Amino acid sequence: MKHYPGMLAAFAISLCFAAAPPLNAQITNPIRAHVDHSFMIGDKTLPPGDYTFRIENGSDIGVMTVQNKAGDSVAQFSVRQSIDNRRPKHSELVFRKYGNTEFLSKVYEGGSKSGVAVTENSQEEARMMKEGQHAMEHSEEQP
Numbered sequence: 001m002k003h004y005p006g007m008l009a010a011f012a013i014s015l016c017f018a019a020a021p022p023l024n025a026q027i028t029n030p031i032r033a034h035v036d037h038s039f040m041i042g043d044k045t046l047p048p049g050d051y052t053f054r055i056e057n058g059s060d061i062g063v064m065t066v067q068n069k070a071g072d073s074v075a076q077f078s079v080r081q082s083i084d085n086r087r088p089k090h091s092e093l094v095f096r097k098y099g100n101t102e103f104l105s106k107v108y109e110g111g112s113k114s115g116v117a118v119t120e121n122s123q124e125e126a127r128m129m130k131e132g133q134h135a136m137e138h139s140e141e142q143p
Helices: 005-019 123-130
Strands: 031-035 039-041 044-046 049-055 063-068 073-083 091-098 101-108 114-118 136-142
Touching: 031 091, 031 136, 044 073, 073 101, 091 123, 101 123
Parallel strands: 039 101
Antiparallel strands: 031 049, 039 044, 049 063, 063 073, 073 114, 091 101, 091 136, 101 114
């Protein structure tokens, strides 16, 4: 029986990928959050309140939906995977703030470095960036 080093290496690599968790399943649970200020997602402004953020089933981490306390869908937006440099103990929302206007930027599930980032800037945020305004990023942990 002949041994083929290339086949052995390919087999070892395939085992590593088979054991690795899929990248598209990072936010698995709905994230409930209380936001005490208005904020924008895309071109939609949401008032302060209680919200639930969830990845759409079958969206392959491409679409996130936000529902208000009554369960009404109030926004849907495109997201991509984001990796944080730390692992938050609680779920966390990250905002970019320009003056008094805040834009949702990222969402992380508690206990995970992986989350999602909003992929599209709103027209308002694009205008502010074009004017040379700089955002201050801040995060809000959710209990």
